[in-house]
Amino acid sequence: MSRCPLCEASLTVIGSRPRTRRPPDGTRQILVIRRLRCAACRRIHHELPDCLVPYKRYDAESLETFAMEGRAGAIAADESTLQRWEAWFRAWFRYVNGCWTALDARQPQETGEAPPFPAVLPRRAPWPIGAAPGWLARVVRRLVEAALWRQTRSALVT
Numbered sequence: 001m002s003r004c005p006l007c008e009a010s011l012t013v014i015g016s017r018p019r020t021r022r023p024p025d026g027t028r029q030i031l032v033i034r035r036l037r038c039a040a041c042r043r044i045h046h047e048l049p050d051c052l053v054p055y056k057r058y059d060a061e062s063l064e065t066f067a068m069e070g071r072a073g074a075i076a077a078d079e080s081t082l083q084r085w086e087a088w089f090r091a092w093f094r095y096v097n098g099c100w101t102a103l104d105a106r107q108p109q110e111t112g113e114a115p116p117f118p119a120v121l122p123r124r125a126p127w128p129i130g131a132a133p134g135w136l137a138r139v140v141r142r143l144v145e146a147a148l149w150r151q152t153r154s155a156l157v158t
Contacts (some may be wrong), residue, residue, distance in 0.1 A: 002036060003046065005147050009040035020049065022058045024065055026076025050137040054149055062137040064088075092150075096139060107146075117123045 017066040019033045034047040051059045058077065065073040066085050075082075143149050 004038040004041060004043070005145055006043065007038060007041045009038050011036035011038055011045060014044070017046070019046075019048075019052065019144055022062065022076075022158070024058075024073070024075045034098065041079065048144075050134075050141065053136065053140055060134075060136045060140065067136070091119045095150065096143065099143060100139075103142065103146055103148075111126070 003009070004011055013034055014037045015035045016032045017035060019031045021029045021031050023029065031049070031052070036045045037132060038045065048054060051061065053060050054064060055065065056112070058075075058081075062075050062077070063085065066075055066082065067089055068075075071082060075086075140149070
């Protein structure tokens, strides 16, 4: 049974909704995402798999490839999308580094893993991230579970 990330009460399934996912090859895949309601606070949450990043059409693998390889990465996306990703990552990296420090102070990780990227980035991707594959999904999961994801506080990563 799932628990509310805000108040820890139980969640019940109230339906589902389609969600588009675009892997690096650019194909369009439709996933069915469960909608959950908290028994206590009555908020609605969406259960996202690790392959998705909240509010992004392209999946975590595509965004991770772009961050680590830049425009040379094999991602089927137009130039304006890549420019938006660059701007999003630059602001997001600063935000995550601050959140990571605060989270480690109040709930240290068992692994003691530092954020997988530096606080100051070069102007263009690729960036010196040096983390194992799947780093983006791990970072997103930790932020969402701590209710620190910027655009929403109702995403639940499973």
